[in-house]
Amino acid sequence: MRVLVVEDEAALREALQADLTAAGHTVDVAADGEEGLYAGSEYPIDVAIIDLGLPKLSGLDLIRQLRARGKSYGVLILTARDRWQDKVEGLSAGADDYVVKPFHVAEVQARLAALLRRAGGWASASLVCGPIELDTRAQTVAVRGAAVELTSFEYRILEHLMLRAGEVISKTELTERLYAQDFDRDSNVVEVLVGRLRRKLDPEDVLKPIETLRGRGYRLSLPRQGAPGNATQ
Amino acid sequence: MPHSPPSVSRRLLFAVAVPLVFFFALTVVVLDGVFRELNEASLRELLAEQVVGLVTAMEMNRDGALEVNLLDPESRLDVPGSGVYAAVRDQDGKLLWSSPSLTGTGLELGLRLPVGSEDFAYQRAHDGSQVAQLSRGLEWIYAPGESRNLVFTAADSTEPQRRQLWRFRQQMAGWFGALVLLLLATMAWMMRRALAPVRRLEHEIGAVEAGAAQGLGADYPRELAGVAKGLNALLESERNRIARYRDTLGNLAHSLKTPLAVIRASLGTVDSPAVQQATVQLEIDRMAQIVEHQLKRAAAGGGATLGQASVLLLPLLTDLRAAMLKVHAHKDLRIELDVPALLGFLGDSGDILELLGNLLDNACKWCRSRIVVSAQLDATRALPQRLSIVVEDDGAGIARPDRARVIERGVRADEHVPGHGLGLSMVRETVVLYGGSFLIDTSPSLGGARVELQLPGR
Numbered sequence: 001m002r003v004l005v006v007e008d009e010a011a012l013r014e015a016l017q018a019d020l021t022a023a024g025h026t027v028d029v030a031a032d033g034e035e036g037l038y039a040g041s042e043y044p045i046d047v048a049i050i051d052l053g054l055p056k057l058s059g060l061d062l063i064r065q066l067r068a069r070g071k072s073y074g075v076l077i078l079t080a081r082d083r084w085q086d087k088v089e090g091l092s093a094g095a096d097d098y099v100v101k102p103f104h105v106a107e108v109q110a111r112l113a114a115l116l117r118r119a120g121g122w123a124s125a126s127l128v129c130g131p132i133e134l135d136t137r138a139q140t141v142a143v144r145g146a147a148v149e150l151t152s153f154e155y156r157i158l159e160h161l162m163l164r165a166g167e168v169i170s171k172t173e174l175t176e177r178l179y180a181q182d183f184d185r186d187s188n189v190v191e192v193l194v195g196r197l198r199r200k201l202d203p204e205d206v207l208k209p210i211e212t213l214r215g216r217g218y219r220l221s222l223p224r225q226g227a228p229g230n231a232t233q
Numbered sequence: 234m235p236h237s238p239p240s241v242s243r244r245l246l247f248a249v250a251v252p253l254v255f256f257f258a259l260t261v262v263v264l265d266g267v268f269r270e271l272n273e274a275s276l277r278e279l280l281a282e283q284v285v286g287l288v289t290a291m292e293m294n295r296d297g298a299l300e301v302n303l304l305d306p307e308s309r310l311d312v313p314g315s316g317v318y319a320a321v322r323d324q325d326g327k328l329l330w331s332s333p334s335l336t337g338t339g340l341e342l343g344l345r346l347p348v349g350s351e352d353f354a355y356q357r358a359h360d361g362s363q364v365a366q367l368s369r370g371l372e373w374i375y376a377p378g379e380s381r382n383l384v385f386t387a388a389d390s391t392e393p394q395r396r397q398l399w400r401f402r403q404q405m406a407g408w409f410g411a412l413v414l415l416l417l418a419t420m421a422w423m424m425r426r427a428l429a430p431v432r433r434l435e436h437e438i439g440a441v442e443a444g445a446a447q448g449l450g451a452d453y454p455r456e457l458a459g460v461a462k463g464l465n466a467l468l469e470s471e472r473n474r475i476a477r478y479r480d481t482l483g484n485l486a487h488s489l490k491t492p493l494a495v496i497r498a499s500l501g502t503v504d505s506p507a508v509q510q511a512t513v514q515l516e517i518d519r520m521a522q523i524v525e526h527q528l529k530r531a532a533a534g535g536g537a538t539l540g541q542a543s544v545l546l547l548p549l550l551t552d553l554r555a556a557m558l559k560v561h562a563h564k565d566l567r568i569e570l571d572v573p574a575l576l577g578f579l580g581d582s583g584d585i586l587e588l589l590g591n592l593l594d595n596a597c598k599w600c601r602s603r604i605v606v607s608a609q610l611d612a613t614r615a616l617p618q619r620l621s622i623v624v625e626d627d628g629a630g631i632a633r634p635d636r637a638r639v640i641e642r643g644v645r646a647d648e649h650v651p652g653h654g655l656g657l658s659m660v661r662e663t664v665v666l667y668g669g670s671f672l673i674d675t676s677p678s679l680g681g682a683r684v685e686l687q688l689p690g691r
Contacts, residue, residue: 082525084553084590085583091556098560102521114562139555151602152558153565178565193565 001116002026004048006036006062007078008055016049019105020112033057040066047074047115049108052081052090060093067094074115076108092137127162130222132201132209134162143201153178154197157190161210165224170217194218241431242424249420257409268401272394273365277353280367283387287319291330291385293375299330310334316390318342318364324382338364343386346370355391363391430454434461441468473666485527492516492523529587529659543577543691544585546608546622553589554606561597568593571607578620579689584663591660592624592684600626603679610690618669620690625676625683636673664688 003025007013010031017027028043030036033054040048040062048066052059063075077090080101087098097111127134131144139155141148150158160177161169174190194210201209211219239247287301294300299321301310309315310332320331320342331342339359343366346352352368366388374380430453440446448465499512547570554568578585589606596604608622657673664671669688676683 082529083583083587084556084594085586087560088552088556088586088590091559092552096559097562100525102517137555138551139558140551149567149569151565151567152562155558156562 001046002028002044003112004028004030004036004039004043004045004050006030006033006040006048006054006059007051008032008053009051012051016105016108019109023109033059033062036062037065040071041069045071045073047076047112049076049078049112050095051078052086053079060089063090063093063095074112076111076115078103078108127159128225129162129165129220130209131207132158132162132222134159141201143207148200150197150200153189154193154200157193158197158201161218161220162224165220165222168213168217168219174218242421242428245424246417246421250417253416254413257413261405261409264405265398265402269398272398276365276389276391276394277367280353280365280387280389281369283317283319283389284367284369284385287321287385287387288371288373291321291373301330301332313337314360316362316364316392318366318388320386320388322384322386324370324384326384329383340364340388342366342388343368343384346384348372348382356388358390363395364388365391430457438464481527485523488523488527489520492520526659543579544582545574546576546578546585547572547574549582549586550589550606553586553593556590557593557597560594564597565602566597566600566604567602568597568604568606571605573609576608576610576620577691579691580667584667585688588660588663588686589622589624591657592686595657595684596624596626596628596682599628600681601628603627605679618687618689620686620688622686622688623683625679626681627676627679628681630675630680630682631673660686 001024003020005013005016005020005027007016007029008031013029013031017029020027028039028045030039034056036048036050036054037057039045050059050062054062057065059077063077066075074097075095077087077095077098078101079086079090079098082100090098096115099108099111126136133142133145134155135141136159139152141150141155141158156177157174160174171190178189194212198205198208198210201207207222209220209222211221213219290301290303292300292302301319301321303310309317310319311334313334313336315334318332318335318338318340320335321329322343322345323329324345326343326345328343335342337359340356342356344352346368348370350370354366354368356364356366358364366386368384368386370382370384372380373383434449434453434457437446437449441448448468449461451461453461493516496513496516499509499516502509504512550570550572554570557568558566593604593606604624604626606622606624608620611619611621661671664686667688669686671687672685674683674685675681
């Protein structure tokens with residue numbers, strides 16, 4: 001996996017680079033926000049580790065700009081400030097998880113592994129398929145304007161299906177979106193979740209938003225609004 | 234010294250004095266004009282009487298010459314330069330008679346006038362004095378059936394009028410001047426009285442600055458009571474903040490000494506490098522936790538102070554909910570928010586986010602899958618403790634004997650074991666700063682822990 005590390009503190013940056021390389025990742029490093037923006041936009045990054053206090057371009061702005069450029073890979077933030085205000089700001093800007101300094105490298109690795117599995121769908125703030133509207137920032141879903149209470153797993157499955165509306169998504173792929181570790185993988189869970197999603201999104205069974213393709217997976221049959229042409233093939 | 238704007242009392246005084254002086258000046262001008270008009274009218278009347286007297290006193294002698302027989306032998310008409318003059322001319326302007334008083338004055342009285350008309354004019358004598366003259370053209374019947382058209386002129390020096398006018402003007406100026414001064418003095422006195430509380434405020438703030446007083450006194454007038462109260466609240470919160478910083482610094486220094494001592498002692502022993510390294514690693518972790526804990530304590534905003542805007546809860550909780558779903562992505566969570574859109578917390582947004590972040594984070598950790606956050610306002614209650622926020626989950630809950638311990642822990646950092654608690658001691662400290670309260674029990678609907686905060690709200 002290709003990991004981008006944006007950290008201005010040289011000792012920390014080098015330690016992370018060494019440890020992540022040792023763990024088998026390809027590591028790109030950047031010492032400030034502008035370098036980070038360049039590397040994060042130009043290289044095929046799978047996951048980024050971004051310090052919040054960066055020179056030239058702050059970590060928050062860096063994440064916002066990467067997301068604005070359609071980069072949807074997972075972002076892990078490093079922060080020295082342990083107040084929820086700072087964490088929520090970072091996560092609202094588009095980050096997916098945080099680690100508070102000082103940290104153990106093992107913790108960073110564990111968070112990275114989890115992130116790599118459930119790379120975010122952060123390229124746009126809201127996804128709309130027919131009457132279903134999904135707000136990726138607030139992680140809320142509404143059908144015909146009425147809010148629908150989903151659990152986080154139900155939400156993530158719907159988000160993934162909507163992001164790739166029209167495509168067939170396998171159960172394995174959906175399961176990977178839910179669990180970080182290899183254990184706990186039970187394809188029945190996805191079946192149960194999809195069943196619950198159908199009931200919540202379409203209680204009268206008229207919309208039939210999610211198709212089951214026996215032996216292959218699931219497909220969201222409603223076309224996505226504002227999606228690039230190839231997404232609906 | 235920079236140029237400072239004029240004081241409030243000076244501005245007020247100026248704002249009143251300028252129109253006042255203008256108004257009085259206008260009054261003086263108007264009164265002066267009226268007085269002069271009246272003067273002239275009475276002078277004309279006097280001259281008209283004199284003309285009539287002149288007509289009556291005139292007769293034609295046997296030679297056909299005119300003769301004025303004054304009834305008063307001591308008439309001023311006979312005294313040269315007396316200030317009372319008279320003359321008679323015929324229709325062509327030829328002087329037929331003039332009073333002896335005219336001698337030497339250089340005055341040319343009378344003019345050509347048709348019968349029945351009248352003329353009033355001023356003239357100056359050689360000595361510079363002003364004379365008012367009234368001429369009348371009359372048909373003078375001196376014998377039955379015989380008449381002549383003549384112009385009769387009477388003139389009086391205006392000197393008495395001038396003196397009167399000046400006396401009037403002096404008196405008027407004196408009275409009005411005194412009145413203006415009196416009014417301004419009254420205004421200044423009133424202003425002093427009205428602004429006395431402001432000066433008192435200034436004085437008391439000075440005393441606080443100098444360290445002579447702890448806060449401002451009570452019983453200010455209504456307009457200033459709010460300012461005084463707000464300043465007192467600000468001073469109080471500032472004092473608390475300083476005290477907290479001092480405590481934090483003291484606690485930090487104290488609590489860092491122990492791990493430092495352990496490290497130093499370990500380096501002095503004959504333990505193997507591996508054991509020493511493990512000891513140092515352990516103590517570094519401990520120090521990191523201590524620093525983190527103290528920083529959090531010090532960062533708490535410190536209660537509602539004056540001018541505190543309210544922080545809307547719903548957008549904040551929406552962000553926090555999204556953050557929690559990301560952070561606890563490995564768990565299938567359902568976080569419901571039952572919060573009215575316009576409900577606000579009176580205080581620092583960082584503080585409320587920290588409180589709710591800790592409570593929600595705990596709930597996410599300990600719940601099975603469901604969390605409900607509800608909030609409501611009890612407007613019947615006085616501030617603080619008007620806003621009630623409840624976080625419930627469907628986890629195992631906190632056992633009754635543990636509840637008090639979980640909250641009470643960590644009054645002093647020395648006694649605190651960071652990292653093992655639920656962050657609830659921090660929650661308690663912050664709630665206390667806002668004068669609120671904090672309660673842990675069991676959720677009746679979800680069965681897990683139920684934490685209720687009472688805080689100032691709007």
